[in-house]
Amino acid sequence: MGMFLGKIAVETPKYTVVEKGTNYEVREYSSWVVAETTYDPSKTRGGRDGGFMLLASFIGAFGSSDSGEKIAMTAPVITKENESGGEKLTTMQFVLPANYTMDNVPKPTDSKVVVREMPSRKVGVITFSGSATESLTKQKLEVLETALKGAGYRITGEHMLARYNDPFTLWFLRTNEVMVPVEKDDS
The missing domain is CATH 3.20.80.10 (Regulatory factor, effector binding domain)
Known part of the structure; x- marks a missing residue:
């Protein structure tokens, strides 16, 4: 899949970073x-x-x-x-x-x-490495949700798990992300 030591060498969707904080990044993806x-x-x-x-x-x-x-x-x-x-x-x-x-x-x-x-939409993202087991994914989702709420974001839909490496990449070199669609309440 065009990977070398866990580096992602294939095309990924384009986005712009809207905001970055501890345990979260908010991205704007085009369709x-x-x-x-x-x-x-x-x-x-x-x-x-x-x-x-x-x-x-x-x-x-x-x-x-x-x-x-x-x-x-x-x-x-x-x-x-x-x-x-x-x-x-x-x-x-x-x-x-x-x-x-x-x-x-x-x-x-x-x-x-x-x-x-x-x-096109805004998503809150947390990136983590390792094997994206269900329990680790759930743990990362909780951390992400807490961080996003603290930054004034509302979660508007179900979470997604994004995995960037093929199954042959060593588990500790794998890149994963939990993503949730978000909106910011402009007060």
């Missing part, structure tokens, strides 16, 4: 296009990461888009948990390179893969 799939991790091989092969297949590791076009791998891979009808589901997203818009992105041939545009 981007993602390929995503939603599944029940308890019934999917690979659990939380069960959508990876499906999305890798779409971006052209195996060419399962209508154009057979190979799309470059980017970072991060984003996962978020959600509930639907009492089921705990995971949505995994691959961020597509910036040259893709909804007008030129190849259409998935697998109905489990959806391509959509994420609107």
Whole structure:
């Protein structure tokens, strides 16, 4: 995936830093296009990461888009948990390179893969290294939420886990981020 000793050598979404403080950074991202799939991790091989092969297949590791076009791998891979009808589901997203818009992105041939545009938005972020286990992610989310609230931000949606390295990167060299959409209350 174009990594050398944990350095991220692939394209990542562009953003501007709005504010930085202890345990948080607020970023403004412009819109981007993602390929995503939603599944029940308890019934999917690979659990939380069960959508990876499906999305890798779409971006052209195996060419399962209508154009057979190979799309470059980017970072991060984003996962978020959600509930639907009492089921705990995971949505995994691959961020597509910036040259893709909804007008030129190849259409998935697998109905489990959806391509959509994420609107531009502000997110609060905490960056951490290591293996992004569920317990470590939850711990970082709590630290981030406390820091953002202390800085006058309101959290406006579910958190996301962004992982920047491939599974072959040594765990202690991995870069991860917990992100939450935020708004600042202008008093």
